[in-house]
Amino acid sequence: xxxxxxxxxxxxxxxxxxxxxxxxxxxxxxxxxxxxxxxxxxxxxxxxxxxxxxxxxxxxxxxxxxxxxxxxxxxxxxxxxxxxxxxxxxxxxxxxxxxxxxxxxxxxxxxxxxxxxxxxxxxxxxxxxxxxxxxxxxxxxxxxxxxxxxxxxxxxxxxxxxxxxxxxxxxxxxxxxxxxxxxxxxxxxxxxxxxxxxxxxxxxxxxxxxxxxxxxxxxxxxxxxxxxxxxxxxxxxxxxxxxxxxxxxxxxxxxxxxxxxxxxxxxxxxxxxxxxxxxxxxxxxxxx
Numbered sequence: 001x002x003x004x005x006x007x008x009x010x011x012x013x014x015x016x017x018x019x020x021x022x023x024x025x026x027x028x029x030x031x032x033x034x035x036x037x038x039x040x041x042x043x044x045x046x047x048x049x050x051x052x053x054x055x056x057x058x059x060x061x062x063x064x065x066x067x068x069x070x071x072x073x074x075x076x077x078x079x080x081x082x083x084x085x086x087x088x089x090x091x092x093x094x095x096x097x098x099x100x101x102x103x104x105x106x107x108x109x110x111x112x113x114x115x116x117x118x119x120x121x122x123x124x125x126x127x128x129x130x131x132x133x134x135x136x137x138x139x140x141x142x143x144x145x146x147x148x149x150x151x152x153x154x155x156x157x158x159x160x161x162x163x164x165x166x167x168x169x170x171x172x173x174x175x176x177x178x179x180x181x182x183x184x185x186x187x188x189x190x191x192x193x194x195x196x197x198x199x200x201x202x203x204x205x206x207x208x209x210x211x212x213x214x215x216x217x218x219x220x221x222x223x224x225x226x227x228x229x230x231x232x233x234x235x236x237x238x239x240x241x242x243x244x245x246x247x248x249x250x251x252x253x254x255x256x257x258x259x260x261x262x263x264x265x266x267x268x269x270x271x272x273x274x275x276x277x278x279x280x281x282x283x284x285x286x287x288x
Contacts, residue, residue, distance in 0.1 A: 008114060008123035009106075009130070013055040016109045021051055023105035028098055050077050051102075054130070066133045078134065082141035086149060095142045099135040103128060155187070162188045164195040164204075171272045172201045172234075173265065177210030185221040189228050196232045203272045204229050207265045209240030219254040226259055235275070237261070239268035 013020065021044075028043055053073045062070030085095050106127045114120040162184070165173045174192055178184075192204060206225065211218065226236040239262045241249075249256060262268040273279070 008110070008119060009127055010055065010059050012106070012109055012113060012123075013051070013058070015113070017051060017055065020102075020105040020109060021048055023108070024051070024102050027101035027104050046077070046081055050074065050081070053077055054134075058130075066130075066137055074134070075137065078138045079141045082138050083145040086142050086145035090142075092139050092142045092146075096135040096139045099131060099138055102134075103131050106131070162191050164191050166195075166199055166201070167205070167269060168273065168276070168278065170200070170202045170276045171269070172196065172199065172204040173207060173269075174204060175207040175210065175265070178212070180208075180211055180218045180221050182217075182221070185225065188221075189225050192225065193228060193232055196229060196234045202234055203237065203275055204234050205237045205239055205265065205268045205272060207239045207268070208245070209242075209265065211240070211245075214245045214248050216252050216254065219249060219252060219256075223254075223256075223259075235260075237268045237271060239263070239265045 024047055025040075025044055028047070029040065057066075057070040057074050060070035062068055066074060081098075082095055085098075107124060110120060110123050110127065114123055162174065162176065165175070167173045172192070172195055174188065176188065180188070192206075195201070196204065206222065208214065208222070214222075222238065226238075229236050237260045238256070241261045241263055260268075260271060262271060
């Protein structure tokens with residue numbers, strides 16, 4: 001789209017920018033389920049900035065391909081808008097609809113201002129193409145932000161699902177629940193090593209009672225975690241070895257000879273207490 005081709009749209013925005021903004025805001029408000037004064041004020045500010053940036057880009061000769069230099073400010077506003085709406089829980093279609101709502105006021109004023117049928121059709125096509133490009137770009141920016149949000153939430157969930165608990169002075173416990181894959185192993189290892197440094201623990205119990213299956217990959221991940229803990233000066237005890245898991249480990253030929261294993265967390269805790277020089281005295285309940 002050349003600068004000459006943009007003349008009709010530029011002139012339209014210069015003459016009716018305030019009216020187009022008001023009509024655009026009404027279109028946006030109609031698409032929202034309920035009114036929110038703060039949300040309305042934010043929409044007005046963003047829409048005003050975006051409409052002015054669009055007018056500036058068109059006046060500078062920006063075409064329908066908004067990847068060009070004239071559209072840089074518009075892209076920045078759309079990126080901020082899309083990221084904000086993604087974090088606020090809006091859908092991608094909600095974000096695109098906000099941009100597509102601009103078509104109605106643009107088309108209405110073009111119909112009133114451009115009397116020549118050929119020029120009207122040409123201006124209508126260009127306006128539609130520009131708005132569609134804006135909507136698609138906003139959707140792409142939204143998707144990128146959502147992917148970042150999902151990735152961050154996954155990391156947070158992994159961290160929450162791998163708590164390192166200090167059971168006793170010098171003794172840590174890391175209960176694992178669910179599948180242990182490469183990504184989670186990295187989080188497990190980092191959490192455990194950080195806690196070892198923080199607490200100065202000499203023994204870490206890795207409890208796999210909640211791990212549904214142990215295959216070669218899971219066993220390798222466990223051994224890597226044990227090796228990393230040893231480098232930090234802490235020995236590991238693996239608890240939660242059920243009969244089925246024991247048979248699987250033997251069948252896979254995984255060498256756990258250098259690692260102490262116990263059937264339950266309680267048994268592993270007793271071993272850890274003895275290694276640290278602590279004594280446990282069991283008191284029998286007196287019968288009255």
